[in-house]
Amino acid sequence: MSGKQKASEHRRSAVRLAGEQGLLCEEDVVGLPMDVGYRGPAACMAAGITYRQLDYWARTRLVEPSASMPGGPPGHRLYSFRDILILKVVKRLLDTGISLQQIRTAVEHLRQRATADLAQITLMSDGVSVYECTSPGEVVDLIQGGQGVFGIALGRVWRELEGSLKELHGEPLGEQERPAEPHPGDELARRRRQRRTG
Template sequence: METFNSKMVSRIVGVSLRQIQYWDERGFIRPSVKLAEGRGTQRLYSFFDLVQLKVIKDLTDYGLSLQKVRRCLSYLRRSFPDTPQPLSSLRYLTDGEKLFVLTSDKNKILDVMDRQFVFSLGIGNLVRELNGEVRRITGRAGRQVAREERRAEGKRAASA
């Protein structure tokens, strides 16, 4: 297994040595290979540690505060005990304010901040489903719906 000292981690991930030390001292992200044991000892990190550190850096670069990331990580560790390193094994979305975890069900997304699921709804599928219902109920070929779809497509193309 390849290991990385703090200087290498700093260069690879793009965070300062002080930040790495701070995250370790606070128990936020600790080196999994070798902890610092006093002055002058080296911290040694695994590749998975690098992934976690990079995820934290990217989330903070995208606008999440370190406090929010810390709260989310604490929640994920409690809620997913079978996932020992949630930062390196889950998939995330953020808008800079909230953190979302993608689940195995592509329509279900976990809002980690509010600790509840949100649902994804594809409008394209909704339009097709609605068109089918219109055709079924009215018995017509849905000419009006087709015209509306073409008009909507034209507006999207013009605004792009």
């Protein structure tokens, strides 16, 4: 088999692996459930974390509740859909052994994105660093290059979370969360480009 044939076969294998793992996610989000906020216990249930984790992550400002309840006590905050999505991603990254420092970098990056954009992102990791992919080609490139040991398609996490939150009681929100402006020079995208070119 020639070098070109081997490379082509290696790429097909990477595409097949990414497809089997559900990493080539291109979710089409129709409605954003941003009109409801959730108290801590509901956020814990939906994200699959303990209240102790939730409290610690809020105190250390890893993931804080960002929504307010109209007429609620001053300073009383609720977890928005976006907050809980990020909580669920943090839990998955921790479960795979990613360092808290890398998770903080990933969370900061996700905060820079508009909520609707999150469903189009797949986070990939080699067990040490976390990389953002926004297209199936980028996922395949990381897997093919050996950097993509595992990944989390946020579109799939989004759909799981929608199902979980339907079963939980939420509170109407006061202030709507403001979508973050895209940040083209973010750290995760820079790392992915470095891996590809370096």
